[in-house]
Amino acid sequence: MSITNTLQATVAAAALALSIAHTPAAAQDSGAFAAAMGETKGFMSLPKPWKFRNLIKDGTLTIGTTGSSPPRTFIDPATSKLTGSYVDLFSKLGEDLGLKVEFVQLEWAGILPGLAANRFDLACDGASWTPERLSSDQFLLTAPTAVNATVAITRKDTGIKSFADAKTAELGGVRGENYFEGAKKALPDAPATEFPGMQESLMGLQNDQVKLVAMNLSNALTVLDSAPNKDELALVGPALQVFPQGLCVNPKESDLLVAINTLLGNYRADGTLKTFVTKYGGSAAEVDMLGRIGY
Numbered sequence: 001m002s003i004t005n006t007l008q009a010t011v012a013a014a015a016l017a018l019s020i021a022h023t024p025a026a027a028q029d030s031g032a033f034a035a036a037m038g039e040t041k042g043f044m045s046l047p048k049p050w051k052f053r054n055l056i057k058d059g060t061l062t063i064g065t066t067g068s069s070p071p072r073t074f075i076d077p078a079t080s081k082l083t084g085s086y087v088d089l090f091s092k093l094g095e096d097l098g099l100k101v102e103f104v105q106l107e108w109a110g111i112l113p114g115l116a117a118n119r120f121d122l123a124c125d126g127a128s129w130t131p132e133r134l135s136s137d138q139f140l141l142t143a144p145t146a147v148n149a150t151v152a153i154t155r156k157d158t159g160i161k162s163f164a165d166a167k168t169a170e171l172g173g174v175r176g177e178n179y180f181e182g183a184k185k186a187l188p189d190a191p192a193t194e195f196p197g198m199q200e201s202l203m204g205l206q207n208d209q210v211k212l213v214a215m216n217l218s219n220a221l222t223v224l225d226s227a228p229n230k231d232e233l234a235l236v237g238p239a240l241q242v243f244p245q246g247l248c249v250n251p252k253e254s255d256l257l258v259a260i261n262t263l264l265g266n267y268r269a270d271g272t273l274k275t276f277v278t279k280y281g282g283s284a285a286e287v288d289m290l291g292r293i294g295y
Contacts, residue, residue: 042266049098050259054252056121061099063090064106064114064123068197070222071280072125085276086125096263107196109176115139115250126245128178139251143261144244147289150179151220152236154212160236172201172210183214186240212236218282244293
């Protein structure tokens with residue numbers, strides 16, 4: 001079984017534990033209900049135009065992003081422009097909300113504080129759900145856009161094949177990322193080095209500053225597929241955590257949260273979300289698994 005299939009199976013098994021089993025009678029009712037409704041592509045009775053009370057700039061959707069989390073957000077070396085699956089998603093949201101889109105690029109450590117400081121309307125290239133984030137008054141989390149997992153990347157010459165092999169190995173990760181924090185808790189005896197971004201952490205791995213780098217599964221699969229030194233790298237698992245991920249909304253903009261959740265539901269129903277994710281080499285599984293947790 002390939003690395004991708006193995007890790008996707010891990011995500012699937014964990015997500016399945018969250019699903020609700022239907023009784024035969026309920027299944028029959030669901031089939032009759034669906035037949036009566038016919039084919040649906042989402043909720044189309046939308047405001048035209050949408051009205052928002054607290055945008056940072058009137059007529060503009062200001063978005064904070066790292067630009068360093070491929071395949072979701074990254075700088076295209078051919079054009080030097082911000083691109084990626086979530087750049088497309090943010091742009092589509094702006095278009096359907098009737099707003100001009102303005103991106104602000106910064107390190108992950110500044111994203112959530114930036115929302116709390118009223119610098120952005122929308123942010124995050126996929127923030128994992130945690131009890132602290134779900135209850136935070138510093139930002140609002142949207143409905144999930146993906147199911148993801150905490151894994152790590154190492155060099156093959158380290159001999160590390162699992163997190164159990166890495167008990168005291170030097171651990172790296174991006175400052176403030178949930179995956180890095182989770183790996184530090186799982187490896188309390190491992191010296192930890194934080195980096196400002198994923199590329200810097202991978203450089204630290206290449207230079208033997210660290211022995212493994214914690215990241216999410218989506219990023220890890222992209223690195224193993226496209227990094228210049230990909231043949232020297234290996235995945236570290238099994239996944240430490242499996243979690244939904246969503247976008248982050250300014251805490252003063254609950255009306256924007258409702259609008260974005262409505263559109264995300266439509267993009268999920270009509271396949272737009274999956275199209276964006278797979279366009280840049282992302283795994284369709286991260287979207288498909290949303291059904292296992294009720295989305």
